[in-house]
Amino acid sequence: LKYSVQFHAEAIIPLVIGGRLMGIINVGCRKDGLGFDYRVLEIFDLMSVQFAIAINNANLYEGLARQNIKLRELDDLRRQILANVTHELKTPLNSIIGLSEIILEGADGKLSPEQEEHIKMIYSSGKRLLDTVNTLLDLSKLEANRLALDVKRVSIKKMLDEIETKLPKKDEVSIEIRVKEDAPPVYGDERWISKVFGNLLGNAIKYTPKGVVYVDCDRMGDMIKIGVHDTGIGIDKNTQKAIFAGFRQGSSGVGREHEGTGLGLAISKKIVELHGGRMWLNSEPGKGSHFFFTLPLKPDSIPFAEIPTHLDSNKDSNKGASGSNMYS
Numbered sequence: 001l002k003y004s005v006q007f008h009a010e011a012i013i014p015l016v017i018g019g020r021l022m023g024i025i026n027v028g029c030r031k032d033g034l035g036f037d038y039r040v041l042e043i044f045d046l047m048s049v050q051f052a053i054a055i056n057n058a059n060l061y062e063g064l065a066r067q068n069i070k071l072r073e074l075d076d077l078r079r080q081i082l083a084n085v086t087h088e089l090k091t092p093l094n095s096i097i098g099l100s101e102i103i104l105e106g107a108d109g110k111l112s113p114e115q116e117e118h119i120k121m122i123y124s125s126g127k128r129l130l131d132t133v134n135t136l137l138d139l140s141k142l143e144a145n146r147l148a149l150d151v152k153r154v155s156i157k158k159m160l161d162e163i164e165t166k167l168p169k170k171d172e173v174s175i176e177i178r179v180k181e182d183a184p185p186v187y188g189d190e191r192w193i194s195k196v197f198g199n200l201l202g203n204a205i206k207y208t209p210k211g212v213v214y215v216d217c218d219r220m221g222d223m224i225k226i227g228v229h230d231t232g233i234g235i236d237k238n239t240q241k242a243i244f245a246g247f248r249q250g251s252s253g254v255g256r257e258h259e260g261t262g263l264g265l266a267i268s269k270k271i272v273e274l275h276g277g278r279m280w281l282n283s284e285p286g287k288g289s290h291f292f293f294t295l296p297l298k299p300d301s302i303p304f305a306e307i308p309t310h311l312d313s314n315k316d317s318n319k320g321a322s323g324s325n326m327y328s
Ligand SMILES: Nc1ncnc2c1ncn2[C@@H]1O[C@H](COP(=O)(O)OP(=O)(O)OP(=O)(O)O)[C@@H](O)[C@H]1O
Pocket: 199, 203, 204, 207, 230, 232, 233, 234, 235, 243, 248, 249, 250, 251, 259, 260, 261, 262, 263, 264, 265, 266, 289
């Protein structure tokens, strides 16, 4: 351009930001006798700043977009590794558990008391490790959204009565299911909802040295709000912020008091969200914790789930309701 067009006046405007040259703008004037007076130069000056900022923003945006893609790729890779490793761990673990069970049953002859004790330790450690591996597998499935919910009508009361029989017993902790028989059914995947109850009740008992653990529920529009309460050690405000992120424990490190992967709450929250619900907590150190979550009273409130046609939400959603809003 510079060599093919005869300019009467020409301005070369540098685009500078933070001392870095981002480019230049070349402006030419072909009209005889006209140049660039100070007002035009001032406009060029302002323009150059705006152009430099725009180019810089575009560069930053491109960099961020590239970084985002890389992070997403890394996250996919992490999930894939987690899924593969846990899957590979399950096969040998099942052999360890199965074979130690057979030995304990006496298939290889009578065991000395010492041998029996050792094999029992192998068996229970294997079981614990398998639990952890299964938890990690659940998490990887939930994170990858590869979970097809098997949506059914679920009676919370029935489910809680069944879970109660499997909960760890503590002499100084009483468990109360304050949910009435006529509480309306919720819609969701029984196996996963029962996992949420198991995790929350397990925590409530684990973190309550002495006191009461109770469950209640209350209707909230098209959802039911379930509360799992305890009078245990409570959780301070700082810990509360990170508690649902996963791999977090209130007391971490080698000397921590309670066993666990720190994944129970992360998994529970994801399960509830997959059902279109929310999970949150109120807690005060020394006084206890109140965990709440919501579940749908209508099957079509569940996002992304394939709802079996026989589950007609209009017919079913109020079955069992007694007219009052409290079911606990
Ligand atoms: N009811 C509760 N009372 C006091 N602290 C709790 C309670 N529930 C959870 N926490 C705190 O939150 C942390 C995370 O809970 P989460 O259930 O995710 O993991 P965990 O119980 O440590 O291990 P896992 O459930 O994987 O066996 C716990 O380590 C504990 O510090």
